Amino acid sequence: MTKDGEINIFETVQKNNFIFKDKNSLKHLFLPKRLLHREDQVTQIARYWVDALNDVTPSNITIYGKTGTGKTASAKFARSQLLEYSADQNVFIKIEYVRCTDYSTEYQVIAHLCQKLGRDVPYRGWTKAEVINTFRDIFRTNIHGKKLILIVILDEIDILLNKDGDGILYTLTRTDNVSVLSISNFLDFKALIKSRVTSSLNDKEIVFPPYGANQLTDILNERAKLAFNEGVVESDVIPLCSAMAAKEEGDARFALDLLRTSGDIAEEQGSETLKSEHVRLAKDRIEHNKFVDVIKSLPIQQLRLLEAILNLTNKKEEITSGKLYEAYTDVSKKDAVTYRRIFDFINDLELLGIISTNTISRGRGKGRTNIIKLQCDEDLLESTLLQSI
Template structure:
C-alpha cells in the first residue's frame, strides 16, 4: 500500500514538473509570437506601445487630479479658509455649504482647503482632522458614521450593528484626547443631497449634536435643504458659498495649465483649447466637460495615429461623449421610462407635435399591454426633464381651449435610438 502511494506521488510530481517547465516555456513563447497564416505576429501590446502618443501623462486631464493651484477659485477657497481658521484657535468652525453646477470646482476647492489646513495645523498646538465622504458611495447615516469611525481607527462594520451602537462609538472618540488636546473634526459631505434624499436628515442631526464636529456640505442644488426638517435646521446654521460657472476664458486658462502637463509639446493645434473651452462654456461652464473633451480628442488622435490634435477631433469627441453619456443614462433607467422615451422617439421621427395625450397613446402601443397609468406618465416626464433628456413647453391653445404641454427631445435621435435598442 505504501509502495502504491509512493508511485502515485512520483507520477504526480513528474506531471507537475513537466507542466511547470515546458508549460511555462510554451506560454512565454505564445506571448512573444503567434503564428497566423504562415506569418509570425509580435505581441499586440508591443505593437501598440511602438505607435507613440500625443500624451506624455494623461492623468492630469482627469477631473479627480488635484493641481497645486486652482485657477479662478481663489475667492471661494479663501471664503472656506475664513470659516475654518477658527479651528487653529481650537474653536469648532461654523458649518459651511458650497453650491454650484457640476464642474465648477467645488470638490477640488474643498480638498485644496483640506490640504492647506493640514499644512497649517502641523505648526500649531491643535489637533484637527478633516475627513472627506462621497455620498454617492455612502448613502445612509449608518454607512457615513461607520466610515468616519474607520478613518479614525475604530473597527466598525458597515452592517450588523444598530445605528445607536455606531453613533455612540463615534461620539466616544471625542471623549478621549490626543496628547491632552481635544480633537476638532471637519467632515466634508460631497453631494449631500443624494444622502439626504436617500436616508433623510439623520446624518445632520447626529453630526450637529456631536461636540467639536463641523460640516462642509457640497451640493449641485440650492434647494437641497428641502430634505432637512426644522428640528435639524435649528442646529445646522450653515454659511453659504456659491461657485459660479466658469467663463470661456477661465476654461482656456484651466485647460492650458493641464495641457502643458499632459501633452507632448506642439501636439495641439492652436484652435483646440479655445474650441474645448467654448463648447464647455455652453454646458454651464463645466470644467469636467472641458477636460473630457480635450482628453477624448487626444485619444482619438492616438486611434487615428495622428501626432497632432486638431479641431475636427474635438467635434468628434463631443459626439462621442454625448453618445456615451446618453447610452449610460438610458441603461440605468427603469423599463417603463425607457418605453416613454421610445414613444417620444417614434413621435419625433414621425414629426408629430408631442402632447401628453399623444405620448400616452404611443406609450401604450410600445408597452403592448404592460403599461402604467396616465397620471404616472407625468412623473416620468418630470424625471426625464430633470435628467435633461427631454424638455416641456406649456402653450396656450387659444381662448377657451386651455393649455397644453409640448414635449421635445433634447438629445440626438440617432444616439437615443442606439441607446434604447442596445440596452
C-alpha cells in the first residue's frame, strides 16, 4: 500500500502469483545439484579425470549425444565436483569450459585459454604461432613444485571444426599436460578430423542416449520441487510434459521449457494451479516462437521468395516454379537471383518444413511441373515477414 492509500501495481501482480517459488531453477543455465539418470556417464568422466589427482594428464574424452541429453550439464557437473574435491589437495588442476559458438577459431580459443591462465594475449593481431608458444610456455613453469594440468572442455566442437578445421585439436593434444573433453551432437564428428589428429587425440568415447518418458518425469519432478509452490502442479502435468518431450527425441531442455512456459501461462491466466491445458498451450507457444525464430534467421532472398509464395497463395493461385519466379522478381526487382538459384532456396525452405513441393505430370508431351504449397499458418507468416523484411 502506498502513502496515499493506492495499491502499488507490483503488489497486486505479486500477490496474484500463485505458481512459481523460484523461476530461475527452470532456466537453461541452472545447474542442478543432482543429475538423475546420468550417474553412469558422470562416473565415466570421473574415472578418466581422476588421474589428474595423481599428477597424470587424463585421457581425452569425446561425448556424443542428441540435443538436450545432458552433455553440457554433465561435463559442468563433473568439473565442479573435481574442482571441489581437489581444492584442498596438493594438486594444480584447472578446468576451462569453452563454448565453441563464442570462440570459433583456433586462435580465439587458445587466446582465451591464455587469458584465463593469466597471460595477456590479444584476441587478434598476433600470429597463431605466437599465441600457441605463449600457451605452451604456461606448462613449462612449476608452481609449488607442480606443473599445471589443464582440462579443456570444448562444447559444441562441431561448429569450430566446421569453421576452422581440426587445428585446435592438434594443438591441444600436442601440448603436454593438456586433456580435452569434446562435446559433439554428431556421431560422425570424427569425419571432420584428419588421421594425424585422430591418432594424437586417442580419445575415450561416452554416448549420451536420449531420455525416456519416465526418466524425464523424474528429472522434472525434481526440478518442480524447486520451481513451484507446493500443491500447485496438478498430477497429470509432469507426465504430459515428459511424454511430449520424449517424442521430441528425449530432449530434457524441451521438457523444462514446456514446464516453465506452462507455468508462465498459468500465471498469466491468474490460475491457482498448473493444469494440463496450460501444457498444451505452452507447446503451441514454443512451436510458434520457434517458427518465428526460423523465419527471422532466413537470408533476405529467401524471405522475398516466401513473400512471393504468400502473395500467390493469397490469390489462391496454383504455384509452379515458373509462376513463382515471376512473382519473386516482382518482389525483388533489381537484385533478384537467377531462376536456377531459386531451386536451392525452394529446397532449403522445404527442409525447414515451411513449404512442400509436389511434382505432377501434366499429361503426355507436356512434361512435369513442380507445385509449391505453404505448410505454415499464413497470418503468422505474413506478420513475421512484415517484421523481417
